[in-house]
Structures are given as structure tokens and as C-alpha cells.
Amino acid sequence: MGGGGVMVKGDGNIILNNNTIVYNLAHLTGGGICTFGDGGVATFSGVNNIIVFNTADDGTQYGSTHGGGTSSLTYSCISQDMPGIGNINDTPMFVNATIDDYHLQFGSPCIDAGDPASPPDPDGTRADMGALYYNQTGIGGAVNPSSAFEMYPASPNPFSSVVDISCSLPDDGNLRIIVYDIMGREVFTLIDQFSTSGIHSVMWDGRNSSGERVESGVYFCRCEFDGAAQSKQLILIED
Numbered sequence: 001m002g003g004g005g006v007m008v009k010g011d012g013n014i015i016l017n018n019n020t021i022v023y024n025l026a027h028l029t030g031g032g033i034c035t036f037g038d039g040g041v042a043t044f045s046g047v048n049n050i051i052v053f054n055t056a057d058d059g060t061q062y063g064s065t066h067g068g069g070t071s072s073l074t075y076s077c078i079s080q081d082m083p084g085i086g087n088i089n090d091t092p093m094f095v096n097a098t099i100d101d102y103h104l105q106f107g108s109p110c111i112d113a114g115d116p117a118s119p120p121d122p123d124g125t126r127a128d129m130g131a132l133y134y135n136q137t138g139i140g141g142a143v144n145p146s147s148a149f150e151m152y153p154a155s156p157n158p159f160s161s162v163v164d165i166s167c168s169l170p171d172d173g174n175l176r177i178i179v180y181d182i183m184g185r186e187v188f189t190l191i192d193q194f195s196t197s198g199i200h201s202v203m204w205d206g207r208n209s210s211g212e213r214v215e216s217g218v219y220f221c222r223c224e225f226d227g228a229a230q231s232k233q234l235i236l237i238e239d
Helices: none
Strands: 006-009 013-017 020-022 033-036 042-047 050-052 062-065 069-074 094-096 101-104 163-169 173-181 186-195 198-204 217-225 228-236
Touching: 006 013, 006 042, 033 042, 033 069, 062 069, 163 173, 163 217, 163 228, 173 198, 186 198
Parallel strands: 006 033, 013 042, 020 050, 033 062, 042 069
Antiparallel strands: 094 101, 163 198, 173 186, 173 217, 217 228
16 A cells, blocks of 8 residues: 555545655555545645655655546655656755654755745745744744854765864854764764864764664764754765
8 A cells, every 4th residue: 555644545635735744654655645546536735845754665755556646746845856846856954853853954955945925934934845944033943053153064075985074163162963864863973072162073984883884875964063053965985
């Protein structure tokens, strides 16, 4: 059967706006959403959604079966190429999916990427994709990083053996640098300690907290300091 997150059956019709549909599992097709015709014409439409990291036998986020149906998705992030104005196939950069924190990190491609005609987010900015908006005022939500706190591009990137990760701290304080996989799971904590102001650099050799070499692919490194956070994408390739 399909539709690990949502199934629309028969002549059913569903409208999905500002939803985050993630980490669902389905057999056959449509790990996130499936239209199941079953003698009817099942339909779904939506705007400003995030539909990623769902799993199905055929690898789809959206699929159709038993006569199928129709779909219309716009201004949404879906990890599957799908026609529609404003749709993107990208990693949304959740804060920490391992503890079900699906707020967006600073730098997420889903920030201010929703339908311009949608009502603005509570902070007055253009609508974000997903159920949880990124608060750009720094009040009651994620905090914009201080302009004096900066995470530099990783080098080399892509890398095969080691990658250098650096950041600049404006003041003394606790610094955490953590590597996550594309599913948002913590791979390795590189630094978690009190650090003085200035530039700090650390190397990652592509190993997890158990000392095992991880698979090639896309990872994310997140630097956290004094309530601010910045992230960079890392690409690990085999020698």
C-alpha cells in the first residue's frame, strides 16, 4: 500500500497548506503522499509544504496507484522533482530532527520561499515553507546569528579524507560544532567546550562517534555559539 503520511482514496480531495510531512514509511509507492484511485479520481493540492525523508519501495515522496489521481503542489520543498511553481528539491535544514525539532535553521532554503501571495509569517516576513516558520525577529523562536559570529566555508569541499571547519567568535563562550547526516541525525560532536574569542578551526575525518568511517554523501556541520547557529553543507566522497 502507499501513502505513509497521507493517502487520498477514491474521489477524495485534500488540500495541504503549510505542512511538514517527514520520516513516514510506505510499501509500494508514495512514502509521503499517495493518491489511490480505486475507481475514483483522488486529488490533492497544496502550497508551502515540506515533504522530505519519507520512504517507499519505489523511492517516491509522492506516488499514485489503482487508477491514480491528480496532484498540484506549489511553493513546496519535496525531495523528488515535481512540477509546480516555486517547488524546490532541496534539504530543508531542520534544527534537530532526531528530537523532532522541525524548526528551520538559519540559511534554510525554505525560509521566505513560500507563496508570496500567502499571508506573511507572524514576524511579518514572506511565508516560509513547512509547518514551523523561522522567526527572523529573534523573539520566541530561532535567533538570527550575530553579524560578528561567522562560520566559514569548509575546505576542501567536497572532501575525501579530512575537511577543515572554521568559525570566528566575537566573545568568549561555549562553542559547539556538530556534524549531522542528511536525515538530521547527529554523527559526531567535534567541539563542545568553553572557547575564547577569535578564530577556531577543527578537522573532521569522516568518522562517527564510534570511530567508524561514514558513507559518502551529503552531511551538515552546525556551529552554535551564544544562542546563534550557522550551518554549512559538507560533501564526503570516496578516495
